[in-house]
Amino acid sequence: xxxxxxxxxxxxxxxxxxxxxxxxxxxxxxxxxxxxxxxxxxxxxxxxxxxxxxxxxxxxxxxxxxxxxxxxxxxxxxxxxxxxxxxxxxxxxxxxxxxxxxxxxxxxxxxxxxxxxxxxxxxxxxxxxxxxxxxxxxxxxxxxxxxxxxxxxxxxxxxxxxxxxxxxxxxxxxxxxxxxxxxxxxxxxxxxxxxxxxxxxxxxxxxxxxxxxxxxxxxxxxxxxxxxxxxxxxxxxxxxxxxxxxxxxxxxxxxxxxxxxxxxxxxxxxxxxxxxxxxxxxxxxxxxxxxxxxxxxxxxxxxxxxxxxxxxxxxxxxxxxxxxxxxxxxxxxxxxxxxxxx
Numbered sequence: 001x002x003x004x005x006x007x008x009x010x011x012x013x014x015x016x017x018x019x020x021x022x023x024x025x026x027x028x029x030x031x032x033x034x035x036x037x038x039x040x041x042x043x044x045x046x047x048x049x050x051x052x053x054x055x056x057x058x059x060x061x062x063x064x065x066x067x068x069x070x071x072x073x074x075x076x077x078x079x080x081x082x083x084x085x086x087x088x089x090x091x092x093x094x095x096x097x098x099x100x101x102x103x104x105x106x107x108x109x110x111x112x113x114x115x116x117x118x119x120x121x122x123x124x125x126x127x128x129x130x131x132x133x134x135x136x137x138x139x140x141x142x143x144x145x146x147x148x149x150x151x152x153x154x155x156x157x158x159x160x161x162x163x164x165x166x167x168x169x170x171x172x173x174x175x176x177x178x179x180x181x182x183x184x185x186x187x188x189x190x191x192x193x194x195x196x197x198x199x200x201x202x203x204x205x206x207x208x209x210x211x212x213x214x215x216x217x218x219x220x221x222x223x224x225x226x227x228x229x230x231x232x233x234x235x236x237x238x239x240x241x242x243x244x245x246x247x248x249x250x251x252x253x254x255x256x257x258x259x260x261x262x263x264x265x266x267x268x269x270x271x272x273x274x275x276x277x278x279x280x281x282x283x284x285x286x287x288x289x290x291x292x293x294x295x296x297x298x299x300x301x302x303x304x305x306x307x308x309x310x311x312x313x314x315x316x317x318x319x320x321x322x323x324x325x326x327x328x329x330x331x332x333x334x335x336x337x338x339x340x341x342x
Contacts, residue, residue, distance in 0.1 A: 005105045006036035007169065008082035011090050012074030014044040017053050019093040019215070022129060024058050026095040035101045038084055041092075042066060042074035050092075072181035072189045079175055087175060089190070090166045090212075097210035104169040104207045115174045115202035116194075118143055118153075120211040121167035136216065141167075143206040154198040154251075157191060158242060159259035159296055160266055165190035167212040174202050185238070187231040192238055199245045232275040235267050236282055243289070261290030269314050283311070 009027060013020060020041075029037050039061045043051035045068025054063050066077060075089050086105045090096070104117045122140040141163065156162075178196045181189045198204070242260060246252040264286035271279040286293050293310045304316065 005034065005086075005102060005109060006038070006084035007086045007088060007101045007105050008038040008040060008078075008084040008172075009088045009090050010075055010078035010082060011039065011041045011092050012044055012071040012078070013041050013046060013050050013054070013092045014068065014071070014074075015046050015048045015050055016092040017046070017048045017050040019127070020050055020053060021057065022095055023090065023092055024054070024061065026097075027090075029060075031098040032101055033099070035105070036084070037101065038062065038082065040064065040078040040082055042078045044068050044071065044074045070183060070186075072183045072185065076180045076183065079172065079180060082172060085172050087170045087172050088166065088168070089170075091214070093215040093217075094166045094213060095215075096166070096212045100210040100212060101169070103209045107205050107207050108169065108171060111205060113203050114147075114205040115171055115197060117169040117205045117207050118148065118163050119167045119169065119207050120209060121164050121214065122211050123164075123214045123216050125216045139216075140211075143167075143208050145206055145208050148204040148206050150198050150201065150203065151251075151255075153204055154195070155255055155259045157195050157198065158246075158256060158263060160263040161296075162191050163194070164212065164214045165193075166214060168194070178202070185234045186228070187234050188238055192241075195242060196245075199242075199249055199251070229275045229278070232271040232278045235271060236278050236285075239264050239267070239282065239285060243285070258290040258292060259296075261286045261288075262293055262296050264289065265293035265310075265314055 011020075011023065024039070024041075027037065027039050029035075039058075041051075041054050041058075041061055042064045043054070044066060051063060051065060054061055062081075064077060064081070066074065071091075079087055086108055088101070100119070104119055107117050108114050120141060120143045123136040125134045125136060174197060175193075178193070178200060180193075182192055183189075185192060239260065243252070246256055246260070264282045268279050268283040268286065271282065291310075293314055308316075
């Protein structure tokens with residue numbers, strides 16, 4: 001293993017003056033020994049002084065400014081100027097544990113066939129320092145080391161089970177070959193990026209070790225796919241695109257069709273309020289892909305579907321859950337155990 005490995009962390013920033021310092025503090029080079037760490041912050045038209053916070057307190061960070069064009073455009077702009085061969089996209093409110101990068105970029109450096117690495121991750125809720133937040137255990141993922149079969153990961157993504165983008169380390173060359181983020185999308189740009197890579201045959205690896213932590217803004221509804229017609233339209237566009245890519249790549253077998261059909265059915269439930277017409281198209285697309293829209297659900301929901309029908313079971317499931325059970329949450333400090341890098 002080389003004595004020093006390089007990685008560029010690209011951070012799109014828009015009106016996060018109150019949170020971005022937590023993110024940048026976790027990227028202090030002293031917390032990541034043996035790594036040549038470049039941090040590129042692309043301010044996307046902030047109006048709250050976010051860029052001034054970066055400029056004043058983090059002079060070692062490369063700061064770029066652009067008129068507001070959205071996070072995908074900011075990520076692409078940061079990638080274009082990144083000087084290292086490996087890239088991580090970190091949101092401006094997330095954090096990484098000490099020593100997060102070295103093991104993952106060593107995997108890429110030592111395995112030429114590896115196109116991107118999926119790391120361990122977790123989620124937390126709160127507006128302060130991570131140690132003051134609340135962890136969400138059932139939204140965590142402890143990664144296994146080694147090659148991940150492309151079909152396995154593709155099936156999970158098509159079925160709506162995604163890996164947080166901040167826990168993925170990419171080869172810059174791969175990002176360039178698949179064209180980077182789609183700047184026309186209002187939602188799921190990171191999901192689309194991974195699906196396109198998998199459909200092109202780019203090989204993922206897994207790597208255990210220190211985690212990346214994603215901040216969840218539950219009260220704001222951020223990320224809710226049914227919150228606007230633009231997002232609903234993008235959800236439909238992506239699923240049509242993926243169906244076409246599956247068929248053109250001879251991957252439209254029962255497993256993949258069922259996974260995508262389940263995703264379309266769940267999206268129908270989530271999108272009905274914002275755009276009933278597009279949501280209905282999602283339902284019809286699901287029916288064309290699978291006759292088991294709850295194939296990935298627990299047995300109780302599959303049993304209910306046999307009694308009342310798939311559509312009613314989906315609506316009932318969407319109405320009742322998934323709900324977060326507060327007793328199931330634990331204090332973040334009980335699971336925040338970064339390694340000793342002294």
